[in-house]
Amino acid sequence: MAEEHATKQFIRNAARRLFAERGYNAVSMRDIAGAIGKQPGGIYNHFPSKQTILVDLMEENLTRAHAAAIAPLPDTDPVARLEAFVRGHVKHNIENPDDIFIAYMELRSLEAEGAAQIMSKRNAYEAALRAILRDGQKSGAFTFADPAIHARAILSMLGGVTVWYRDTGAQSPAVVAENYVQAVLQSVGVPYSAPTKGQ
Amino acid sequence: MAEEHATKQFIRNAARRLFAERGYNAVSMRDIAGAIGKQPGGIYNHFPSKQTILVDLMEENLTRAHAAAIAPLPDTDPVARLEAFVRGHVKHNIENPDDIFIAYMELRSLEAEGAAQIMSKRNAYEAALRAILRDGQKSGAFTFADPAIHARAILSMLGGVTVWYRDTGAQSPAVVAENYVQAVLQSVGVPYSAPTKGQ
DNA sequence: GTCTATACCCTGATAGAC
C-alpha cells in the first residue's frame, strides 16, 4: 500500500464515478479505459478483473465509513453516542456520494468471495449502531420496540441522503445533518430542539 | 386492457422476478424467455423492447402504490393521515417486494421517455406525503425543520423495508408496520405507544 | 403467436510487440 502507480488510482476514480452513474453492469472496461485516456487491455496491469475493481472500491469505502462514524464515538451516554454516530455517518455520506451509492446499489453485483468479504464488514458497522440502540433501550433513554428493526430503519433513512442530496444543492451539509440528527433522535423517542430553523 | 394474451403476463412476472434478483442490466431477453419456456424472439410479439418491459412494470407499481397508500387516506387530522399513509405504504411494500426493489434500484436504467413518465408519477406520490407533513407542521402537531427533507427521510426509511424484509421471515407484516408507524410518528415529534412489544 | 436462424454489435479478458 506504500507506493502505487498513479494509473491505478485514476482507474479507481473513473470506475467509482461511472459505476455510480450508470451501474456496474452498464459500465464496460472500455468505458473506464476511455475515461482515463488509456486502452482497455492496460487496465489488467492494475486489476485482474472488473469484479476486483468493484470489491476494491467497496472495501475502501467501508474502511473510511468506520473511521468516520464508528471509531471516533465518545464513550458516554447513548444519546450522545447516537448523535455523534448520525453526524459522522451523514458527513461521510455527503462527502462520498458515489461510494455510498455503489455500496448499497451494487451489493448484488458481487460474486461469492467479494460478497462474503464486504458483508462481513457491513454487518460489523450495523452491529455498532445496534449496540447503541440496545444500550439506550436498556437504560430507558430510548423508546422503540425492536432494536434490529429500528437499526435498519435508521440506516435506511440515513442512506437515503445520497439518493437525493446531489440534486439539492440548496441546503448546506450542516443543515442536512441537523435535520437528520433531529429525525433520528426523535425516532427513538428523545426530544430534540434544532439550534437553527428551516433556512 | 380488456383481453390480453396470457404470455404477456408471464413475461411480466418473469421479468419482475429476474430484474429484482439480478438487476435490469444483468438480465437478458434470453433469460426471460428461458424462464417461461419460450424462445427469445417471441417476446417481441408482446413488448417492442426490453426497456418497454421495465417501464411497464414501474408504471403498474406506481398505480397500485397510489391506490394502496394515497387514495384511501382519511380526511381527518395530520396524525391520522400520516399513520394511515405509513400503514398503506408498508403494506404495499411488503406485499410487492420485487416491484419496490425495482422501483428505486432501476430508475437510472430508464431511458429519456420512460424516465420522464415515471418520475412524474413518483413526484406526485412524494408530494402527497409532503402535504401531510406541512399540514401537521402548520397545525403544530408535528415538529421538524424542513418538510421536503423530512418527507424524503421518511420515504427512505420506509423504502428500506424491502431491502431486508425478505431475509427476515421472523416478524409478521403487522409487527413490522407497527414498528414503522412508531418510528415515523416519533420522528415528527408525535409520542406513540406501540400496542404490542418486541416479539 | 411461436418457432428457427441469424445479423450485428459489444462484452471481459488475453497474447505479444515495444
Next chain:
DNA sequence: GTCTATCAGGGTATAGAC
C-alpha cells in the same frame, strides 16, 4: 506499463417459415 490486435461468448433485435 502501455499498446494493438484479437478471441470466444453473449447482448438486443429482426426476418421469415409455419
